[in-house]
Amino acid sequence: VYNLALELWSRNGEGDRDAAADLIGHLLKINLNDNQGARMLAYAWYPALGRWDALTKLLRRYRKEVRTETLYTVALDAWRRRDPAAED
Numbered sequence: 001v002y003n004l005a006l007e008l009w010s011r012n013g014e015g016d017r018d019a020a021a022d023l024i025g026h027l028l029k030i031n032l033n034d035n036q037g038a039r040m041l042a043y044a045w046y047p048a049l050g051r052w053d054a055l056t057k058l059l060r061r062y063r064k065e066v067r068t069e070t071l072y073t074v075a076l077d078a079w080r081r082r083d084p085a086a087e088d
Contacts, residue, residue, distance in 0.1 A: 001027045021045045043073040
């Protein structure tokens with residue numbers, strides 16, 4: 001599923017990127033520990049597709065994570081929502 005999502009995203013065709021993000025969302029549902037790092041793709045793809053609500057929900061799920069990618073995405077989402085904590 002992960003590799004299929006990557007392939008669909010790289011095609012950049014109409015509907016392919018939405019399908020790729022849907023596959024990553026599905027993978028995150030069936031692999032709760034996300035030992036494949038699919039959330040890293042979601043962190044990049046969801047904003048590109050305007051899926052901000054899905055991104056916010058995903059970030060809440062991994063709120064204790066201190067990876068650079070996660071913290072940057074948290075800051076981006078907070079800034080987008082005009083959260084005063086975004087300045088921190």
